[in-house]
Amino acid sequence: MMQLLQSDWQRIWKRKKTFVSLLIFVAIVLLDCLFLGVQSFGAFDNVSSVPLTAQNFSLFLLKEVSFFLVLIIGPILMIDSFNGEYHGGQLRLVLIRPVSILRLFAAKWINLAVIMLLFVAVTFVIGEGVGHLLKPSVDSVVYLNPDRAYSPAGAFMYNLESYGLFMLILLAQLSVTAALCTLLPSPIICYLGWIGAAVGGLYVSDALGFLLMGMSTIFQWMAGRYVHAFLLPVFGCIFLGFAVTMLWWNRRNWVK
């Protein structure tokens, strides 16, 4: 299993796209820091906003960059790994060896989860650092719910928890994308399929809105105002998508 993980990890980084995405992403994060740096208010949505401080800076930074992760960088890396290698025939060289296909899928899933964690962690570190550089520190900070005030340590935990929830949403996206990549033939169609699934989720049920509007869901959930189920659909997507795709891979026609 360890060797499968390593081999897949090397293949991920061998694609220039991964490293270039990371560079572009860091550039976008820094630009967004500048953008937030000259603003004095952070907006949760069209109506509610609070003054930007060192304590809540990283949360608003995540809101600004979340669309790049959910709509561009995330899908590209996932589709390249789940569908691009299959479509291009590169996986044949791996499957020549007597490896378990179930484990191969699990290795890919774990590696991509680690990569996503890396992107989210970079945002968190830069956000906390730049926030304290550019914005004044305050003793008490409120978020979407004005009745709950947090101390600096409490605010740090609040941000960390929000980042953790966003990571869970990315994992749900990972499982859904894996299923889509198995169902659909080519990378381009997979990409379109993911956009369709994220937008279509809004129409199917409000509880699936987190796929596209992740940050707005997290803002409301953390303030205790989210009216739909949140954790159940997220974990449902993660485990159902993972299990279904894994079994599907096992029964798939690998002759291509």
Added chain:
Amino acid sequence: MRALFHSEWERLWKRKIAWLFLIAIPLIIALTAKYYIGHNASVPLGSPEHTTAENFPVMAMIEQLIVVFNVVALVLLTFSFTEEYRSGQLRLVMLRAYGSSQIFWAKWLAFASMMALFFVVYLFAAVVAGYVFFESSPQQTLFYYDQPVSNGHMIGYTLGYYGMAYASIVGTAAVFIAIGVISRSSTAAIGLGMGFLLCSLGYPLIYEMFNRVTGGGWPAMLKYLSLTEIQFSGIAVMLSGSAAARGWHAGLWIMLILAGYIAVFTAAARLVFTKSDRFI
């Protein structure tokens, strides 16, 4: 050249996605109509946002132009320029005695004709849906107009709006072609294309903030350097009849920006497409 165009045209229609979109147009129109029926309940009759049978085609185009048409253009162009080239299918075309410049223009023409067809079908579907779902009104209120206009004027306005929307799609397509030609894989092309769209959407916000921080005074037309902003409000400003909007010379500016995008990116894409080595 005719045969080459025919072959490109057939290869575009070979894709299921093209047929899927053509079939989806009535569905998209129906969903848009459903949205505007709900929206009408909260908007008074005299507002430009109030949808009637006559202005529904324009309202339906405003709603879907940025997301649906741009993404469909991106997908079709990625198939046509990146996927066919990088997967080697195009070798079978290059075997024949055509220059790569001819192949480039045939691809461009096939895409432009296909988009034109989509726009015409969309317009017809929207006209029919407008009369089915909405009530007719003797006069229309439009964005950036001082007075309501007659229904005869509305026909010209609708055609003008669709024409400009088509021109803006040709503009975004020029960028997507340039991206598709330089990308080594189709996921990269799609990702860069979506990145371009997101940055275009974000640009007006950054421009407004920049304007505020530096104390204002920058020309308002700089906002329309973003193609999606042209699609969002620029076309309405351009076709507006109010004296205030006319003072900006919006039509001229937006035409120049569109022409600039098309000329620069199409020329760059053609240069790369014809000069890069073909031994893939």
